[in-house]
Amino acid sequence: GHVQLPPPQNVSLLSKDFAMILSWAPGEGSPPGVTYTVRYERDDSLDKWIKVPHCKNISRPFCNLTCALSNFYVKVRARVKALWGRSRSPWVQSQFKDYYSDVELAPPVLTLSVRDNSIRVTASFPLPTCVENLTWKYDLHLWKAGSEDKKKYEGFFRKDTVTINTTALRGNYCFSARAVYESVSLKHSEFSQPVCVLLNHKG
Numbered sequence: 001g002h003v004q005l006p007p008p009q010n011v012s013l014l015s016k017d018f019a020m021i022l023s024w025a026p027g028e029g030s031p032p033g034v035t036y037t038v039r040y041e042r043d044d045s046l047d048k049w050i051k052v053p054h055c056k057n058i059s060r061p062f063c064n065l066t067c068a069l070s071n072f073y074v075k076v077r078a079r080v081k082a083l084w085g086r087s088r089s090p091w092v093q094s095q096f097k098d099y100y101s102d103v104e105l106a107p108p109v110l111t112l113s114v115r116d117n118s119i120r121v122t123a124s125f126p127l128p129t130c131v132e133n134l135t136w137k138y139d140l141h142l143w144k145a146g147s148e149d150k151k152k153y154e155g156f157f158r159k160d161t162v163t164i165n166t167t168a169l170r171g172n173y174c175f176s177a178r179a180v181y182e183s184v185s186l187k188h189s190e191f192s193q194p195v196c197v198l199l200n201h202k203g
Contacts, residue, residue: 004087004088004089004090005027005030005031005034005082005083005084005087005088005089006026006027006028006029006030006082006089007027007081007082007089007090007091007092008024008025008026008027008036008061008080008081008082008089008092009024009025009026009027009028009092010023010024010025011023011024011079011080011092011093011094012024012094012095013065013076013077013078013094013095013096013097014104015097015099015102015103015104016104016106017104017105017106017126018066018103018104018105018106018125018126018127018128018131019064019066019128020064020065020066020069020076020097020099020102020103021062021063021064021065021066022038022040022055022062022063022065022078022080022094023061023062024036024061024062024080024092025061026061026082027082027089030082030084031084033059033084034059034082034083034084035057035058035059035082035083035084036055036057036058036059036061036063036080036081036082036083037055037056037057037058037080037081037083038052038055038056038058038063038065038078038079038080039051039052039078039079039091040052040065040068040069040076040077040078040079041076041077041078041079042070042071042074042075042076043074043075043076043077043096044074049079050068050070052065052068052078054068055068057083063078063080064128065078066099066128066130066131067128067129067130069099069130072099072100072131072134073098073099073100074098075096075097075098076096076097076098076099077093077094077095077096077097078093078094079091079092079093079094080092099131100183101183101184103181103183103187104189105136105178105179105180105181105187105188105189106125106126106179106189107177107178107179107189107190107191107192107193108123108124108125108138108158108177108178108179108189108192109123109124109125109126109192110122110123110140110175110176110177110192110195111123111124112175112195112197114166114197114199117165117166117167118163118164118165118166119163119164119166119197119199120161120162120163120164121140121161121162121163121164121175121177122161122162123138123140123156123158123177124158125158125179134181135157135181135182136157136158136179136180136181137155137156137157137158137179137180137181137182138156138158138177138178138179138180139152139153139154139155139156139177139178139180139188140152140153140154140156140162140175140176140177141153141175141176141177141191142164142173142174142175143173143174144169144171144172144173144174145171145172145173145174145196146172154180155180158179166199166200167200169199169200170199170200170201171198171199171200171201172196172197172198172199173196173197173198173199174194174195174196175194175195175196175197176191176192176193176194176195177191177192178190178191178192
């Protein structure tokens, strides 16, 4: 019989920044050089564990499952085992999660391009390629630096560029946006760090 390796611990399926990630910690007393293999199953076909080719014999303590999932609308759970030489640990399972309703959003990154009488705002998202066709949107806020009074532009598809007429704006204006996603309920990310520009500055 082979020595049993200590199993991975703190195994958990996290949804962060648009991605579904299985993470774990090495089992206590694990030898150096341990590797890990991950599989997942869907709750509509239980006991059918699906291999994740890019998470086989890996040394890092996490596996990004997002683009391995064949369906974003069913709950999945994952499991991981440790390997070392010919030793294997038992599998350890995570809880079930559903990408669509559990996804955590990351704030978009704003790019501003200032024209004579307008400013164009484009939001880009740190999305895994496989979820690009889901309908992310964003809300944009605009305010004069130092003021609490925010103008809100809401519900733009993420590929939309927002053009704002700046003829009447003078001084330092700030922009910030958040990602929005309508699943079972409306979810949104934190607002992005404000980006500020000086408009119609005569000097």
